[in-house]
Amino acid sequence: MIHYSINDLEKITGIKAHTIRIWEKRYSVVSPQRTETNIRYYNDDDLKKLLNISTLNKHGFKISDIVKMGHEGLCQKVLEIANTTTDHETSINNLIVSMIEMDEDKFEKVLASVIIKIGFERTITNIIYTFLEKVGILWQVGTINPAQEHFITNLIRQKLIIAIDGQDSYPKTDAKTFLLFLPENELHELGLLFYSYIIKKAGHKVIYLGQSVPLNDILEVIKIRNADFIITYFVAALDPSEIPGYLLKISERFSNKDIFIAGYQVSMINEKLPENIKTLQDAEEFKSYLNRI
Numbered sequence: 001m002i003h004y005s006i007n008d009l010e011k012i013t014g015i016k017a018h019t020i021r022i023w024e025k026r027y028s029v030v031s032p033q034r035t036e037t038n039i040r041y042y043n044d045d046d047l048k049k050l051l052n053i054s055t056l057n058k059h060g061f062k063i064s065d066i067v068k069m070g071h072e073g074l075c076q077k078v079l080e081i082a083n084t085t086t087d088h089e090t091s092i093n094n095l096i097v098s099m100i101e102m103d104e105d106k107f108e109k110v111l112a113s114v115i116i117k118i119g120f121e122r123t124i125t126n127i128i129y130t131f132l133e134k135v136g137i138l139w140q141v142g143t144i145n146p147a148q149e150h151f152i153t154n155l156i157r158q159k160l161i162i163a164i165d166g167q168d169s170y171p172k173t174d175a176k177t178f179l180l181f182l183p184e185n186e187l188h189e190l191g192l193l194f195y196s197y198i199i200k201k202a203g204h205k206v207i208y209l210g211q212s213v214p215l216n217d218i219l220e221v222i223k224i225r226n227a228d229f230i231i232t233y234f235v236a237a238l239d240p241s242e243i244p245g246y247l248l249k250i251s252e253r254f255s256n257k258d259i260f261i262a263g264y265q266v267s268m269i270n271e272k273l274p275e276n277i278k279t280l281q282d283a284e285e286f287k288s289y290l291n292r293i
Helices: 006-013 017-027 044-058 070-084 088-101 104-118 120-140 146-165 190-201 215-224 240-253 264-268 283-292
Strands: 177-181 205-210 229-233 258-262 277-279
Touching: 006 017, 006 044, 044 070, 044 088, 070 088, 088 104, 088 120, 088 146, 104 120, 104 146, 120 146, 120 190, 120 283, 146 190, 177 190, 177 215, 190 205, 190 229, 190 283, 205 215, 215 240, 240 258, 240 264, 240 277
Parallel strands: 177 205, 177 229, 229 258, 258 277
Antiparallel strands: none
């Protein structure tokens, strides 16, 4: 059974632990259980309920009115809000619920609604990125299993691949070539796929190698297909202390090329990087760079 502490619930829902305790005592919003050592814990149903309550509360509904709605009424009201608002947090909360329930229909409806309202790129940067950060919190507290993460990331991956395939297959006349890959044992490719989409949309060429690629294989690829730029992405495969050494290796092996690095672990790098290594904080920064080349 999945166990959440009250601090876990605060991190995921955005509701302060103190507020949860008050609602629990006054309105019986959730009913925590206790371990054999008398430590309080919550389950998936509690998390989903609090995510929905958080959505309604932030849209002006009083907690005293919310608790009278019942489960079906609560879920229905949240869906109505999701269909009529551009509020990002509502969409993110609904995506979390769809992941926990492994409900593909709900995921598709939420994502399609957001894409219609704000467009594909903004959906990825404003909704999906934040959603994945919350998935990371769920991983840290050990409350989702690999099947749930694979379920949701594969659905997002499908959307990205469709979007990439939908771009013009004829690059512009002065197109540059970008080689994209993930380091060995790195399997988190959603960010790299989004960069591939951005590059193709800008009219440039992409050589996409994907997950877990040894450096020697990249050298062989470069012999066959020259690339103007290289992009790689760091999420979880390497220990942060190993990244500077790895970057030094690729800098030396591809000393005549600019190498872009992105991903969650890039913010942890404190060492000075080789001159041909360029960090990317977000997709907007990369799009600005593409406009200048």
